[in-house]
Amino acid sequence: MAEKLKVLGKSVHQKTALERVNGSARYYSDFQLPGTLITRFIRSPYPKAKVTKLDTEAAEALPGVELVMSYKNFPQTFRDTMHYVGEQVVAVVAVDEDVAEEALELVRVEYEEYPAVLSIEEALAPDAPEVFEGEPNCHDWEFHYYLSEKDPESGLWTKKDHADFHGFGNVDEGFAESDVIVEAEGLKYAYTKSPAMNPRGALAHFNSGKLTVYTHSQGMHHEKTVLAGVLGLNVTDVNYVCEYIGSSFGGKIAEPSDINHPTHYLIVACLASIELSKPVRCVYTREEEMLCGWSRGSLSNVKIGFKSDGTLHAISYDNWMEMGSGGDKWTIKNSLLATGTTLYSRNCKHMRGKLRYVHTNRFLSSGWQGYGAPEGHYGVEVVMDMAAEKLGIDPIELRRMNHMRGGDIDAGYDPLSYKSCYISSSGISECLDALEERADWKKRWKPPAEKSGRYREGLGIAIFCMGAGRPGPGNNTSAEVKLFPDGTAKLYSALAEMGQGQHTVQCQIVAEVLGIPYKKVGLVWQETDSTPWASIAASSIGTWLQSWPTYEAARDVRMQLLTLAAELIGVDAEKLDIDDSMIFVKDDPSRTLSIGEAMGVLGIYGGKHELIGYYSHEVPHPRCLKDGKPGQLYIPKEKGAQLVSLIVDTETGLCHDVKVINAQDVGRAMNPKIVEGQFLNARHGVENALLGSDCIVDKKNGRLLNGNWIDYKPTSFLDCDIDPIIIEKPGDPTHPFGATACGEGAACPTLAAFSNAIYNAIGVRIKETPFTPDKILAALGKV
Amino acid sequence: MKTFDYIKANSLDEAGAILAASANGAIHSGGTDLMGCLRDRIWMEDVDVVVSVASIEELKHIRKDGDALKIGAMTTLADIAASALVKESCRMLAQAAQATASPQLRNVGTIAGNICQENRCWYYRYSYRIGGIIECIRKGGKKCLAVGGDHRYHSIFGAVNRCVAVNPSDTAPALVAADATIATTKRNISAREFFTGENGKSSTVLEKGEIVKEISVPLSGDGVRSAFKKVALRKSIDFAIISCAAQIALSGGRVENATICLGGVHVNPRPMDEAAGVLKGEALSDELIECAANVALEGAKPLKGNRYKVQIAKAIILDTLSDCIL
């Protein structure tokens, strides 16, 4: 490979940009099959109820109705117990919407209503009604581990025992040894929603024993495999087509095997199509998406002990994550990332993290963008700010003293597979430096006591680290690369593209390795039948995980090509290189051979018509091991710092001139424009902080009152300005080109940074998000 | 939504005749509000005919006519916001139109549709798809759920017909403050009389089949200044938490006449006559404006969860009046 990178590091145009801009990109709704049936639901009016009577006869008799589905005929997907307003009771499959809607009115349902719990606080009350009969509402996280016996040489923990909290050391001793202790209780992160533009949906077509599903997915191979199992079909008889996702923000992963998971659009379409042998479409409306899209929210208590010089010593972290009536409990583990296990691993000697997940009679929660990490950061980074004030240390300086560095020990990230790992790189100091300079912090930052007048400026900072990749064994992903005699190549990769630019970057890698222009690399990704297995694009994993098989598959082809060329030129393959689609001898660049010549194609006979490289990547790649030692693993993090500046109007409680500066060390920006685009993820924090985007449920009847995009308000471009600062610190060993992750990170610190900025402006800490005018005015004593 | 006939009318007479012959016809202008109402079935009675009046040319104009500014019912909010004539003779109306929704919605949304739009109470608008409609008083039920429920965006001046939903229109307070007249196919109605929460499902006094034709705004003399302000959470595409329109006529350094109208605080746009009275005959000062703002909110009866709106209302009156002085 050429010494200097030619394609990587350039902001080449995105692979599928043209299709997305000119409207030819096909989202699942663009697939039209003749005779497609459509689906409509009856949804529960009560947060907790049992169906006592269900009469679907009249609906079934309506001409045009093909199938009425309920717990009576499809018990694997429907049930007679309701756990939230909007849970599906009945699905009608009919020839068109009008018929389906008419049929819904003919269905008679009677319910017996039960008392429900509609918030974490209600669910935790001593005599609270149970969400799931016979099961407590609040569960301790089952995978708390206590780490002990640090190996003096490697620094890694060697012993890991089940415990009733996650951590190390002894926090009680830690606090006793601390000079300054700062704590906050009841920090509430509102129940927020992943605001995906394209609502969930699927078109299923079962024909001649084969099922084709047109949908969206962050991991189509995984989904397909689970789906086939649930439906009792061979994996080979199911093809999953996911051309474009229509945005996701971490929430478009189906779990067809779990009745509590909001995957019903998929399973209903498939079951009905199999039953009827006709194409069936099941697509959610915005209102349904606002229920079934993934939510998150939690309550936390944080206590941090410091030495008098500001050295962080001990952390106790309690988190109650609202899980609604189902969803994904694994989310909760990521809340630890912001604690002494990772972000503050540098100095934290005593760590106690106690995680709980709590069921409520609301629609489910699951970890969208940040997967639990934003909730953790909210609590910890708010308390770090309070600590800076108490210690009399600049908030940036306090973080600088304590944040994780490359080589520090990560003791929390993946408690299932490793005891602890090395953090591969950090760069947070550089990010803090950049923010300090960009915001003119030293001049502009003043304590709240020095602010007065109607309009008050506030600056707030928060640092972050997000898990990047799942280091656990069994995490497998593959890629295939084909090279053709005309010097073009094609990458076969199913890694999901949901706006994060992964398709483009993977093609850049192929071009780089093969020494051909980026434009000459094509991509096949659209369906499972024609692509090798790829892991789920989640946990900001794409760059870290998928780059390895793409890189190795491209190197495989490159080696094959150079071996062919070596024979023709008469030198060893190692002596050859490729640049600008030309193979040349490194020591004598005048001796060249084109790719076509090397492949030796002669008409339809002779030579090679394609070279195929393939690589299946098993985590960890040998280069992720410290000195190649098994068990001594480097694991990458997404990391950086974020600064929010705003002006609070103390008469209206509104915030103006909102600016978020996001600085992140990405190791290497493989495509700087795409990296900047990823930093815009901070905008969800803006709606969750300022625009009142909390799932507001009526306290009596449990209905979601703002289940639309007028009352739940995704951020628009006028609401904030996001300023991206890319830091590139080379040398992260976990990626073939030194890139680290860049995905969900920017979403993690935002609510804390807003809380800190508002505090800095008005001198009052608002504990519950969102920070809307009612709360700001109340904090100012004006209500 | 239920199926209905859709008819494009070429004249007001034709539209009137179709509506008269229908059981429950609806008028379609830009459709930006109507579509949502139909799709979510927020009305108790199903609509059988939708008549489009959007292409009736005689309803699209902005012109000076004697001592009034005349705006055709089908004029879009974008055209009003951009009109030099409106900016010059009724600045607050141009500002209100500009503050409405988003560019796309302003391009199709009309002034008639804007003042005839339905309220946005989230109980009333609740989608029938998720467990069925919520039968509140305005839907013929027995209870207002907002009063005992989440009313953060509801009335701070009490109920009309036991309903505390606010009128969401941004141009409505401007039209009231400008003392505009609304001409319909049946009569002329002053803007103050036009809005009513008494009429069951509708926000206006319009009768079945009555169509808004034109809006007439008295031309203001020299020394008259007006302004419109809106407080909303999202900076684009958002309904007002509170809006305010005010007009001040100054003569010899003293206020000769003033009108103030708040939006988003009551079932109807709420003229603040007592507050305006405070200004009359006085020389404007910060203290006077503050006094007017306090007087305006004296009679406020906020609910438990929307007291903050009183403070915002005061602030927005201050800001709007200050903007009139500038």
Ligand SMILES: Cc1cc2nc3c(=O)[nH]c(=O)nc-3n(C[C@H](O)[C@H](O)[C@H](O)COP(=O)(O)OP(=O)(O)OC[C@H]3O[C@@H](n4cnc5c(N)ncnc54)[C@H](O)[C@@H]3O)c2cc1C
């Ligand atoms: C996302 C969104 C955001 C919005 N934001 C705002 C906002 O910030 N501020 C605001 O004020 N509004 C807002 N609106 C509401 C409204 O859609 C627009 O303000 C618009 O002006 C309505 O005009 P239209 O021509 O589209 O009305 P239509 O939808 O055509 O009509 C609205 C109602 O008026 C009736 N009607 C229409 N024309 C006549 C007539 N000539 N005579 C009698 N009745 C008639 C219709 O039957 C219907 O009931 C918003 C709407 C949406 C969907």
Ligand code: SF4
């Ligand atoms: S405020 Fe009016 S519209 Fe809203 S719930 Fe009460 S009665 Fe119904």
